[in-house]
Structure formats: structure tokens, C-alpha cells
């Protein structure tokens with residue numbers, strides 16, 4: 001579904017990703033773990049198309065298309081979704097207004113019927129209740145004054161409403177309390193499908209207890225240095241990065 | 251010699267005063283006012299050398315030569331009226347090029363103790379009703395642009411509310427500007443006398459239908475003890491128009507004046523508000539929003555004077571500037587001696603959609619009393635790229651993302667409009683502007 005080959009990317013002239021390879025098949029869940037500053041969020045931004053994240057070498061192919069040639073909104077419409085590590089506050093724009101605009105923009109691009117206000121409210125209600133998001137929060141400005149956990153839940157709600165094919169969850173577990181983690185993980189698990197893949201970025205085994213990955217990768221200094229099964233995450237938890245990294249990369 | 255040069259530099263020659271048709275003088279009290287005003291305009295228009303006009307150059311107005319206002323076809327009027335549909339019932343007066351058009355107006359069923367009358371009629375039939383209500387303050391009598399209005403006004407509106415009268419429907423004043431080949435000028439005078447404990451919602455729609463014209467309205471509002479006047483104005487003149495407005499307000503003890511001004515139109519516009527909080531616990535809320543592009547120039551100037559204790563004011567002015575437009579905000583708050591416990595806050599922000607646009611802000615706080623809370627803030631900046639990315643990453647294209655952010659930015663300036671339908675009317679005008687402008691490249 002997604003194939004990343006020899007990806008090099010710079011931010012402000014500094015090379016952050018250098019030669020990253022990663023192939024994720026349809027229906028698979030891959031976890032990416034790595035020390036702070038190793039380039040995990042940079043990878044997620046490059047996949048979503050953030051300005052200033054310059055790809056200098058390599059390629060990213062999504063369902064046979066050159067993903068890097070697409071604008072951020074074209075990627076979103078093609079089915080890429082990034083749950084931000086730090087969701088952005090947007091003053092003055094009500095969550096509900098934003099969500100309806102986004103969902104309809106994506107549906108329209110897919111040739112699906114746009115929701116009217118009533119249909120949308122009904123759909124949004126179901127999703128938000130599953131995640132324990134209050135109606136009042138939907139009326140507030142997008143992410144403004146939301147707690148860390150509320151922001152993360154809001155990201156997952158957006159993801160559920162947009163029904164992407166490929167989702168990147170950048171530390172969606174950080175900031176969540178134990179109960180919220182369970183609720184959010186259940187929401188994410190419910191989205192697992194044979195034709196939907198995920199890249200789950202996390203620091204902790206905790207999340208992977210709920211969302212079992214097919215493959216776990218260790219990212220260090222901008223490249224994948226080791227890959228393995230779910231056991232790799234447990235090994236990392238026990239030994240730390242020094243203990244799991246190949247000698248050359250550590 | 252030096253003195254003459256200096257005096258010259260402070261004025262821009264403007265022959266309008268000599269050429270304009272003399273307005274009727276129908277009462278003795280008006281003779282003095284008109285004479286005083288004509289003396290003030292003899293020198294011409296203030297130049298940017300005059301501090302109050304530092305950012306707004308009236309030279310383009312001075313270069314216009316104005317013809318006598320002629321008739322306008324009812325089709326034009328009907329067409330313009332589509333932009334004046336409030337979406338709720340109102341007492342409505344429609345002015346075309348400054349003259350009241352009874353055929354389009356609707357003043358059914360005013361309660362006893364309330365009058366809403368065309369000023370032209372009042373001037374001929376009952377000028378005494380206006381004595382003491384026109385030219386009450388030095389702010390109006392000494393004002394360089396208001397002087398043209400005082401010298402030449404012939405129509406407008408007189409609204410009076412007796413004590414305790416609350417109008418359940420707003421008064422909606424619609425001003426349609428429709429000039430032919432030659433520019434025209436008009437000087438509507440709006441007088442509001444809101445008695446103690448009365449309540450009024452006053453809405454103005456300034457709709458540009460065609461051509462170049464100079465709209466020069468002057469509004470004088472007296473808000474009585476514990477009275478409340480809610481004032482909302484849409485300025486959507488043609489792109490060839492000049493719109494220069496002065497609103498002078500006095501607020502009595504416990505009274506409240508609320509103003510929302512949304513500017514979309516005119517090549518050159520200024521909305522100036524002077525508020526005197528004359529009684530204890532008097533309040534003012536002034537909000538202003540503008541969305542401009544091309545080479546438009548929009549000036550918001552406010553002056554709030556706190557004269558008694560426990561007064562409060564809140565000001566939020568926000569502008570969205572595209573292309574090579576220019577926005578200016580001058581906000582003066584004066585807390586006079588003895589006006590203790592004053593609570594005054596002012597904020598002005600500009601959102602620049604283009605590198606060629608320019609915004610100036612000049613906040614001025616003059617505080618002569620102790621124990622007051624005053625604050626002000628000003629900022630200008632472009633759209634936040636991270637916010638843009640976040641919205642686009644959710645599937646909104648660039649234009650839609652920009653429109654949503656701009657709407658979110660400017661929306662605050664109309665939130666204070668209490669009536670939902672009226673707020674919706676203003677929101678729809680903002681949306682229409684965005685549909686035209688935000689779609690273009692940044």
C-alpha cells in the first residue's frame with residue numbers, strides 16, 4: 001500500500017531523514033519507535049506534505065501513485081491521515097464547522113454524496129460518543145483550550161469521520177489517561193480492515209498492548225535501524241535503545 | 251510666509267463648499283450651525299499633516315467634482331435592496347443618494363412614545379423638534395468632515411424614544427449609492443434621542459449600486475440613563491465611492507452603547523466614533539471588522555471619553571487585508587480626572603493576506619484618574635502556515651482553508667450583534683466577500 005524508498009529529507013537545511021526504507025502492506029499495522037529527535041514526526045510530516053519538509057532524495061509511493069507529487073489536501077483526499085503529535089489550535093473556527101467542511105471535502109473528492117447538516121450531526125454524534133467527547137467541545141474553537149488528552153481524542157474522531165486508507169498516528173497515546181487510552185485504542189482497532197493500514201508512532205509498549213502491530217521498527221538518526229515482530233517492542237521496553245540497536249547505529 | 255505655507259500644508263483645497271447647492275435653512279437655530287460649518291470648510295479638507303488624518307489622505311476626494319444628485323431608476327433601487335434583506339421584520343427607511351424614498355420604506359406600527367421620521371419632513375414641517383439635538387457636541391461642530399454635513403444636510407432620520415420605550419423591531423436604515431456618469435455627494439444626518447431606560451436596535455446598510463459618490467453621514471446619538479442603543483452598520487459601497495462617517499454618542503448613567511461596524515466597500519472609507527460616557531456606570535462596546543482588497547483604504551477611528559466613575563468600554567477591531575489595501579486604526583481612550591474605577595480594554599489586529607497590504611495602528615490611552623484598569627494591544631500578521639497545513643491535511647483545499655481561517659479571525663467582530671437574524675445578515679456578507687477574495691492565490 002505504501003512504499004518508502006531511500007527517503008532523505010531536510011528541515012531548514014538540516015538533514016533529518018537519511019535513507020529511510022519502509023514498506024507497509026494493505027491491512028498491516030507497523031509501529032515505529034525511536035529516541036526523541038530521531039525523525040519520527042518528520043517522517044509523518046513528510047508523508048502528509050507539510051511545507052518546509054524538503055525531500056532531497058528517494059520516493060514514496062502510495063497505491064502506485066507518487067505521493068510526494070501531491071498537495072497535502074490531495075493526499076488527504078487520496079486517503080492519507082495524520083493524527084498530529086501536537087494538534088494545532090485554530091481560534092475562531094468551531095470544531096463542528098471544521099469537521100463538516102473537511103468530511104464533505106473528502107467525500108466530494110471521492111465522488112460520494114456530501115452530508116447535509118442533519119446527517120453529519122447524527123454521524124458525528126455516534127463517533128464522538130464512542131470517544132467520550134462532549135457536544136459542548138464540538139462547539140468550541142478547534143483544539144483551543146482543549147486538554148492534551150482531549151486534543152488526541154479529537155484527532156481520532158476526525159480520523160474516524162474521514163475514513164482514511166492509511167493512517168499515521170504520531171504519539172496518539174501520549175497525554176491520554178489509562179481509561180482514555182483504552183477508549184482511543186478501541187476506536188483505532190475498530191478501524192482495522194484488510195484494505196486499511198497504519199503507521200503507529202509511539203514510545204511505549206502500553207499502546208501496542210491494545211493495538212497489536214504486525215511489524216515494529218526502530219528509527220534512529222533518520223533511518224530504520226532494526227525491524228522485528230511485536231516482541232521487539234517488549235525487548236526495547238526491557239533493555240532501552242542501547243540494548244536493541246545494532247552496534248553500528250547506536 | 252512660513253505661516254502661510256504651514257497652514258497650506260495642513261489643508262487640501264476642495265471647492266465643493268462653494269459649488270454645492272445651498273441646503274434649506276428653515277429654522278433660526280440652524281442658521282448659526284450652518285454658518286459656523288461653512289466657515290470651517292472654507293479652508294478645504296484636512297491633510298495628513300493634521301494628526302487625526304495622519305493615515306488617511308483625502309486628496310482623492312478633493313480631486314472629485316460633484317454633480318447635483320439626480321433621479322435613480324426604481325430598478326436600480328430594487329436591485330440594491332437585495333443586499334439589504336435583513337431576514338427579519340424591521341422599521342425600514344430607504345435613502346437613495348441621501349434622499350428618503352417613501353415608496354421603499356416601511357414604518358408600520360410604531361408604539362406610542364416612539365417616533366422614526368425622515369429628517370427632510372421634520373425640517374420643513376417641524377424643525378423645532380430638532381432644536382438641541384443637532385450639533386450638540388464640540389466633537390461634531392469642530393469636525394472637518396462633519397462640517398460639510400452640517401452645512402449641506404437636507405435629509406436623514408430623527409428617532410426618538412420616550413422613557414422606558416423598547417422597540418421590539420430594529421430600525422433599519424438603508425442607504426443606496428447610485429451615481430451616473432458624474433460623482434454625487436450626499437450628507438445624511440441621523441439623530442437618535444433614546445430616553446431613560448429605552449432600548450433601540452439601529453441597523454444601517456450602506457449599499458453601493460453604481461458609480462462614484464461621496465457618502466458623508468453624521469450620526470448623533472444620545473443614550474439616556476439606563477438606556478441601551480445597539481448599533482450595527484454594514485458599509486458595502488461601490489469600489490469608486492468615498493464613505494466618511496462620524497458617529498457622536500453620549501451615554502448617561504447606567505446607559506450602554508454598542509456598535510458593530512463591518513466595512514467591505516468604498517475606495518476610501520473612514521468610520522469615526524466619538525463616545526462620551528457622561529454618567530456613572532455607563533458602558534460602551536465598539537467592535538469593527540473590515541475585509542478589503544485592491545487599493546482600498548479603510549480607516550477606523552475611535553475616541554472614548556470616560557468622564558465619570560465606574561464606566562467601562564471594550565473595543566475589538568480586526569481587519570483582513572488583501573492585495574495593496576491599507577487599513578488604519580486610531581483608538582483613543584481618555585480617562586478624565588475623577589473617572590475612577592474605569593475599566594477600558596482595546597484590541598486591534600490585522601490579518602495580512604498579501605505582502606503588498608499595509609496596516610497601521612495608533613492606540614492612545616490618556617489616563618488622568620487613579621484606580622483604573624486599562625489595556626490595549628495591537629498586532630498584525632499573516633495566516634499561520636501550521637494552521638493552514640492542519641486544515642489542508644484534513645482535505646480542505648488552500649482556498650477553503652484560507653476562507654475558514656479568515657472567517658474564524660473576523661467572526662469575533664460580529665459576535666456582539668445580539669439579534670441572530672441580523673448577525674446572520676452580517677455573516678452572509680462576510681461569506682460573500684470570502685467567496686470572491688479568499689479563493690485567489692495568497
Ligand SMILES: Nc1ncnc2c1ncn2[C@@H]1O[C@H](COP(=O)(O)OP(=O)(O)OP(=O)(O)O)[C@@H](O)[C@H]1O
Nearest residue numbers: 011012014016034035036037038039040041042043
Ligand atoms: N524547523 C526545524 N528546524 C531545525 N530542526 C528541526 C526542525 N524541526 C525539527 N527539527 C529537528 O529534527 C529532529 C527530528 O525531529 P522530530 O520531531 O522528527 O523527532 P521525533 O522523533 O518525532 O521526536 P519526539 O520523540 O521527541 O517526538 C530533531 O532534532 C528536531 O530538533
Ligand SMILES: [Mg+2]
Nearest residue numbers: 040041042085
Ligand atoms: Mg515526534
